[in-house]
Amino acid sequence: MKRSLNNRLARFLPLALVALLQGCDQPSANDMPAQEAMTPLTIHHALGSTVINHRPQRVAALDMNEVDFLDQLDIPVVGMPKDFIPHFLDKYRDDPTIEDLGAIVRPNLERVHRAHPDLILMTSLQANDYNELTQIAPTLHFDVDYRNSQTNHIDVVMEHLMDLGQIFGKQALARQRVAELTHTIEEVRRVTQGRPEKALILLHNNGAFHSFGVQSRYGFIFTELGVAPAAPDSDTGLHGQPVSSEFIQQADPDIIYVVDRTAVMEHRPTLSADSLANPLLRQTNAWRNDRVVFVDPEAWYVTAASVSSLVIIADDIIDGYRH
Known part of the structure; x- marks a missing residue:
């Protein structure tokens, strides 16, 4: 009997101690906002x-x-x-x-x-x-699908915004934000529609490059924003497909969007045309025509699925067509 009681106490005491500690950490009723x-x-x-x-x-x-x-x-x-x-x-x-x-x-x-x-x-x-x-x-x-955003990426963002608006009683403000984002997306589509230029999205990581196709975290840029891909379709997922400088040269994109992961992960200055010493990349149409866009890496890599980040991405996309 004593052993049974001791066993029950041994099981009970840690739980009781956790409950006691959690109870001490709970704010008082006066500290909590009224629901x-x-x-x-x-x-x-x-x-x-x-x-x-x-x-x-x-x-x-x-x-x-x-x-x-x-x-x-x-x-x-x-x-x-x-x-x-x-x-x-x-x-x-x-x-x-x-x-x-x-x-x-x-x-x-x-x-x-x-x-x-x-x-x-x-x-x-x-x-x-x-x-x-x-x-x-x-x-x-x-x-949101961070590995493959080719389908309904922007709709998912807008629907989530509307869900949050309903949860917080901010439906009118959510509708306003959706309308503003819709206007931004339509502006990008007007710019890219019918354009012959083909683009390559490259992730830079300590000197190495990864390419992103239609079936990837940046798929929506091709399927929903109207950018034509320069590389064949491939399953590139979250971090892209490793590519060589020769691959980039042979793809010969008209526009290159460079996402500098190193700048984000190591808190370094963002890569620029002056700091990218890659002779093969400099032989592409994009480089010769000054259409290499060093995008906002925080909007593209850290987020890319919110209102602010999509607006920034839209501006970066348009920038590739302005030159």
């Missing part, structure tokens, strides 16, 4: 369904695209990863009221819990943590 009642809303997504019973007051965003959505709708964020914050969200970087939730690809779940969110926004980059996150708060998955 605004709303008609229960169910959002279906790739990982399941999320039920929202109250207007969220404390939102944790685990992806920079999600932070930008909240920024577009004037919704404060209580926690976010701060390892790679794009320049257009720079105001969040040193805000002491916003909890640093660790890394985008591996958020610190203890910090997420400590932020006491009543809604968590995530993407496929944090999919492995979905079940644990749902134990902390209702968790909404943004169904």
Whole structure:
């Protein structure tokens, strides 16, 4: 009997200690904002369904695209990863009221819990943590495909923006943002429509290059923004297909968009025409005609699935056709 009791105590005490510690860490009722009642809303997504019973007051965003959505709708964020914050969200970087939730690809779940969110926004980059996150708060998955964006990428962005507008009671502002983004996308399509130029999207990583085709993270640029690809279709996925300088020369694109991953990952100055010493690349039509665009690497690589990033990408795309 004593051994049985001891075993039960051994199982009970750690749980009780965790509960006690968590209870000590919980804010008092006076510290928590009052929850605004709303008609229960169910959002279906790739990982399941999320039920929202109250207007969220404390939102944790685990992806920079999600932070930008909240920024577009004037919704404060209580926690976010701060390892790679794009320049257009720079105001969040040193805000002491916003909890640093660790890394985008591996958020610190203890910090997420400590932020006491009543809604968590995530993407496929944090999919492995979905079940644990749902134990902390209702968790909404943004169904953007970072590996293959050739189908409905922009529609998915707009639909997610409208979902968030409904959740936060910001439907009118969400519709306004969608209208503005629609105008931007239409402007790009007017520029690219019927143009014969073929383009190559290259990811630069410490001197090496990867190319992105239609079936890749930048597929939407070809299928939805009307840019004609210079390379044959291939399954290039998240980080592209490794290519040689000879491949780039033989593809001979009319426009080259260079995404400098090294600048993002190592916090270096962005690559430029002066710093790119590659004799074969300089023999392409794109280089000879001054149509090599060194794009905004934070908008293209860190985000690329939010309102601000799509507007920046649109400007970069148009820039390739201006010369």
